[in-house]
Amino acid sequence: MATNKELFDEAQRLIPGGVNSPVRAFRSVGGGIPYFVDRGKGAYVFDVEGRRYLDYVQSYGASILGHADSDVVEAITFAATKGSTFGAPTPNEVAIAKLITGRVDGLEMIRLCSSGTEATMSALRVARGYTGRDKIIKFDGCYHGHSDALLAGAGSGVATLSLPDSAGIPMAAVASTVVLPYNQVPVLDDSVAAVIVEPVAANMNLVAPAAGFLQGLRDECDRVGAVLIFDEVITGFRLSMGGASNYFGVTPDMWTFGKVIGGGLPIGAFGGRAEIMEKVAPVGPVYQAGTLSGNPVATAAGIAALSKLDDSSYLMLAGRAKALAEGLTKVFSDVGVSVTIPYVESLLGIFFLDFAPKNYEESKISGNSGLYSVFFNSMLMRGVALAPGSYEVIFPSLAHTWDDIEWTIDIASAAAGDVADFIERSGH
C-alpha cells in the first residue's frame, strides 16, 4: 500500500489541499502529513502504514459507537443488498422519523436530507417561509455548515456587521445574518425570522451555555414571534436520549440533526412543530428536496446506531469523559501548565487558559496561543489522535474503554511535558 506521504502528495495534486473537508488538513497544527486511514475498529483507527491511533475524532462525533460497530455494519450490509437508492419512499424513513421524534419532546415532524449543512440551510428557509421575515440571528463561533447565509461570524469581530467568512459569498447573502456573541441574550424585534444556536457550542472548542442563556433565547423568540432553532448536529443524541433540548429542558421550535443519526453514513434532518413543518413542500410553499434524501442504507445505519443508545450508554459516556477531563487537568497541573478542560456529558474541550471561555472571543485567546498544536503533535506521535484544530472538541465513543482512557492520560502526561518545554523554550 502507498505511504501516507505518497498518498498526500498525490492527493494534493488532485484535491485542494489533499483533503475533502478543510478541518482534516494539518495546516493549523504545524502542517504535517495527515494519516490516511485504512480502517477503523471501535476506538481505534489504523493508517495505511499500519500505525494504530486511539481515535478521539470519531468523524467529528458521528461515530458515537466507535468504528465499524458490528450491528451497524450488519444493518448497512443487509440494506445494501436490497438496493441503495430508489427515488421512492422506503420503510426505513418512517422508522427513523419515528425513532427521532419519539425521543425529543416537542419534535413532531422531520424531513431527512444528506448532511448537516443541508439541514440548517433548509431549517432557515422554513423559518423564513413560516414567519415571512428575512433576518436571522446566529452566534459568533457557532458553526452551522457551509451554506452562504450561515458562513458569517465564525470570526467576525464586529458583532452586528455581517461579513462573509469565505470568498465567493455575495454580501447580499449575509446581509440578513446578524452575528452576536454567544452566551448573551439579545433583545430581538419583530424583523427576526429565526435565532439559530448550538445549544452547546462545540465548534469553537467547547463552550457550554451559561445559566439562563437558552431559556432567555426561548423567551425572546416567544416575545417577538421568531423561530428558535437548536442546531443539534453534534449534540443530538450525544448529550442524552433526547438531545440537548431535553437535557437542558428548553424546547426550540425547530431542530437540526446530522452526525450521530447516520451511524457513520451521510445524513441530516430538520424538524419541528407540525405547524411549522407543514410549510414544507409538497404540503406547503417552502421548497426542499434531495435525490438521496432518506437513503435506505444511511437510514438503516442510523436506526441501528440509535437503537443501541439508551440511558446507560449516556451514563457510561459521561463517566469516561469526566475521568478523561480530570486526568488531563491533573497531568497539565503536574507540569505547571494552565489548562481548563470543560465538559458537557461526552463533549470535552481543552483550553490553554486558567478559565473556561464563555464565547468565541475568549476561546480565540487559547486558539491563538499555539499550544494546542504542540499538544496535538505530541499526542499523535505517541498514538492518540485528536482533531487537527484547536476549535474542535474531543469525542470519546462508547468503544473507548477505561483502559483506553487511562492510557490516554499516560500519553497526555508526556505530551503535557512537551507543552511545558515548549513554553519554557519560547519564553511564554
Ligand SMILES: *Cc1c(COP(=O)(O)O)cnc(C)c1O
Ligand atoms: C458538523 C456540523 C454541521 C454541518 O454538518 P455537515 O454534515 O458537515 O454538513 C452543522 N452544525 C453543526 C453544529 C455541526 O457540528
